[in-house]
Amino acid sequence: MQRIELLAFGQTEEILGAQSVTLELKEDLIVDELRAFLEKEYSRLSEINYSVALNQKGVEGSEKIKEGDIVAILPPFAGG
């Protein structure tokens, strides 16, 4: 298992109920698996569009997440 810090913004923060949460995840988890995990834990996440960043870098679904990585989920804001 590995410990990951997850940051959330805008609507994703409102769904998680906190700006940051610490997650216990299996080793060598990829981004798509993280999404599936999060959407199971927080089902309203599956209704909105958001991107995932690892250490501030936007990543695709097959990227691996390592212990100590800072993971962020970011939705597009609509307001103007």
Place this chain on the structure above:
Amino acid sequence: MKKRERYKRQLLLPEWNEEVQKKLDQSSVLVVGAGGLGAATLPYIAAAGLGHTGIVDHDHISRSNLQRQILFKESEIGSNKAERAAQFLQDLNPDVLVKPYPFRLTEENADDLISQYNVVVDCTDSIPVRYLINDVCVSQEKPIVFGAIHRYEGQFAVLNYRGGPTYRCFFPENKGRITSPNCEEEGVLGSIAGLIGLYQATEVLKILTELGEVSTSLTIIQPWKNETFKMYKERNDRQVEIARNNSSKRSRPDERKVRLLQTKELMDWASDYPHALVVNMTGGPIREVNLSQLEFPGSNPDQLYMEDRERALLVVCSHGINSRSASEYFIEKGFNKVFHLEGGIQKFREE
């Protein structure tokens, strides 16, 4: 002289000089949305001497806008936002040109409107319009200064700038999922709209003066929590392709078909499109159409560049068979005005 006095404080800035000021004066920007973001961006770009600003907004001023859309006055409730904002800017700086467009940016008018400006500032409150702006700007190779707000926080980035990431690179579209609600539904703090709008104004000035470091990463500011976050992203070819495909499907549906040209119509056609390119499928260089001697130099379609897409194309071959399928190919590639010579060169020579 009056101009020098008006811009005196910025002309004193290191790097900023008369040359820079002139560059700004010769630039044009289209601001889409004159709401909270636009109300902050617009006066600062016009005051700094940006030569030509277009403002698109179909909406009318309501009392609940005044909490953040500080260009507008109580007495202006009910007036169109683009028109009122344009008047505000014109009073602020009579030396610049401001053009209001009191209607919505749509799939029908976006290509034409955007083609008239150097940079687009995305100050809308609608995610579908943000994708539309992205797709048009990708196909026209123009930078977007993007900004958006949500309650106590905001995000901004310069998109599609010198090979940098686009809106779709940061936020690939996922049509199955609902998009974020806007200020009407979620609430927003007026000063946050102001902050993001001012970041956008600053990015516009950086792009146009070519001074400073343009911010092509996505910045999320959370002034309420005293936090800032940045996300870096590389340009994603697949997302760029999606934007381009959407643009070629969208642009001028009536023109997006191969048009047949009869041999006898050729002379009239050539005077209608004096700068048309002739693509001869039998090989050789692509040339502009030559009115005095309608000849068909052979050409290689690979020599056509994306920037030629707004020009008319005449596709010819010996018998008008290969050129027919080639014409479809150019439509797919995003060319709008594609003509196909029926019967080919053979028939033209016979007549």
